[in-house]
Amino acid sequence: xxxxxxxxxxxxxxxxxxxxxxxxxxxxxxxxxxxxxxxxxxxxxxxxxxxxxxxxxxxxxxxxxxxxxxxxxxxxxxxxxxxxxxxxxxxxxxxxxxxxxxxxxxxxxxx
Numbered sequence: 001x002x003x004x005x006x007x008x009x010x011x012x013x014x015x016x017x018x019x020x021x022x023x024x025x026x027x028x029x030x031x032x033x034x035x036x037x038x039x040x041x042x043x044x045x046x047x048x049x050x051x052x053x054x055x056x057x058x059x060x061x062x063x064x065x066x067x068x069x070x071x072x073x074x075x076x077x078x079x080x081x082x083x084x085x086x087x088x089x090x091x092x093x094x095x096x097x098x099x100x101x102x103x104x105x106x107x108x109x110x111x
Contacts, residue, residue: 015046015048017049039072041100074097075099077096
């Protein structure tokens, strides 16, 4: 976890997000969300594969953030994951940017 221009950013370093990796990821993300940041960026640039448990964590984080008025942004989604998002219609539920810089710029333009 790091910050960019005051915005918390979680850079996922695992290539595959599956049920064995998820408990640690979930704990870290929910811990971050417990402080109720206005915005959170999750960088999926290095992720090549994610399973349904990973999708569930993303939805859970987003739901918790929306409950207090926060916003979740995903960045760095590759073509395969983008296809999964489209097939499951998850793309309609997440705000996605090409990279961290683009997400930060969009967040700052709303301030």
